[in-house]
Amino acid sequence: MALQISATNPEHPALLLDLPWQLPLEEWPEHYLVPLPRGISRHVVRYARAGTEVVAVKELAERPALREYELLRSLDRLNIPSVDPLAVVTGRTDEGGEPLESVLITRHLGGSMPYRSMFETTMRPATMHRLMDALAVLLVRLHLAGFAWGDCSLSNTLFRRDAGAYAAYLVDAETGELHPQLSPGQREYDLDLARVNISGELLDLEASGALHPSVDPIEFGMEICARYNRLWEELTRTSVYPAGKHHYIDRRIRRLNDLGFDVAEMQIAHSSNGDTVTFVPKVVDAGHHQRQLLRLTGLDAEENQARRLLNDLEAWMATQDDYAPGDPPPSSRLRSSRGDPHAARPEVLAHRWVRDVFRPTVRAVPRELRGSMDSAELYHGLLEHRWYLSERAQHDIGLDTAVEDYVKNILPPMRDALPPPTDDTAPSV
Known part of the structure; x- marks a missing residue:
């Protein structure tokens, strides 16, 4: 059987052909590989360079490779945080004509770390x-989309910094199943596996x-269950309100927005006697602040980063002289209802903020000091540092002074503790 490359992008096969597919992955020469931290895997995994991209290459049998490739593509269409599938390579043989295992190729997730590297x-x-918060959010998002993971663990997750918190990404979908909707039993099974896996991984770290x-490994394993259940209850519970108290429904929706979720579809029903109203979120989409920031500014960020940037934008x-105080905040879906012809629309002001504030501030930080931080995380760090210095000085010291001090006193030692940057970890702004 001849070598075959099935790819999502027509440009990828040409880039991937230069890799040494006639060699088992364990024997690939060093000059093809990129020295990035790897987590524990039941399969051989290596990071390699394909053109200007860094890719993760996982060796496994053909059938599970193709299945995982399609599952990752489905998760991408559902906008679930997971690694980006690029290709599957089948029909591999060594120089003697003996068959080799197929490989699944995914794009390296810039700025991410496996949990074991974080525990160094x-x-x-x-x-x-x-970390438990981030993993609970990821598991809830998967379950809302009808995806049963089948092997939720720290090892099968990558973590990225997200404005003082973390964002979790699924990195291994080999055991997953996609359904129209999950039953309570399927969700409980996934959650129980997560509890057992996480406790085992932490016991291994303890040893x-x-x-x-x-840290008690058993208690932390139980914590994922508690955090998951609290979030699932908030996102899916039925609320009963007195008739006429419509602001109660608005308050519930705002609370879900604060958690980073949008209510895309809801069910509202009056009781038979008309005294109460029942409200049930039917479709809940994550990424509330991400979408608002992208709509206003074109910046793509993690959820907590987006929330922080929207606050600074507001x-x-x-x-600004052409901003009307009566305008809704940038994070709102509402448009201004005022009739001032001289006031700028929020979108215009937002793009001015990107041009005059965000980009110059990020560019003031030398690229070699950024490490693996992307632009949004770097800007968040600068805002945090400005707040700290302003509190110490008892007045606002301004962004320029904060940048100068951050570059001089904070980034050099921080850079030594961060993973090295790759081509896709520090996008230009």
Whole structure:
């Protein structure tokens, strides 16, 4: 059987042909590989360079490779945080004509880290709580989309920094199944697997001395269940309100927005006697603040990053002469109802903020000091540093001063603790 490359983009096969497919993945020469941290996997996985891209190459049998490729494509269409599938290579043979396993190729997730690399220095319990939050959000999003993971674990997840928190991405869909809707039993099974897997992984870290002494692996395994159940309840529960209290429904929707979710479809029903109204979110989509930031500015960021950038945008807009105080905040879907012909639309002000504030601020930081931080995470760090310096000085010190101090005193030691940048981790702005 001849070598075949099935790819999502017609440009990828040409780039991938230069890789040494006639060799088992374990024997690939170093000059093809990129030295990035890898997590534990039941398969051989390597990072390689294909043209200007860094790709993850996983060796496995043909049938599961094709199945996982299609599942990852489905998750991408559903806008679920997961690695981006690029291609499947089948029909591999060695130089003697003996068959080799197929490979699944995914794009390296810029700025991401496997959990074991994050534990190379003892992780504080507060940071571990944030990891559990991120993993719980990912599992809820998968279940809302009808995806049963079948092997939720820290090892099968990549984490990216997200404005003081973390965003979790599915990296292994080999055991997953996509359904129109999951039953409570399917969700509970996934959750129980997550609890067992996470406790086992933390026990392994404990045995190696990489776990903080105050962390109980069993309790942290249970924590994913508690955090998942709280979020699932908030997103799906039925609310009963007194008739005429429509602002209660608005308040519930705002609470879901604050959690980072939009209500795309809802069911509202009056009781038989007309005294109460029942409200049920029917379709809930994650990425509320991401979508608002993208719509206004064209910037693509993680959810918490987007929330922080929208807050800064709103504060900046209030200082502009052509901004009307009665306008809705940038995070709102509403459009201004005022009739001032001289006031700029929110979209116009937002693009001015990108041009005059966001881009110059990010560009003021030398690229070699950014490490693996993307532009949104870097800007968040600068805002945090400005707040810290302003609190210490008891007045607003401004972004320029914050950038100068951040570049001089914060980034050099931070860079030594961050993974090295790759071509796709520091996009230009």
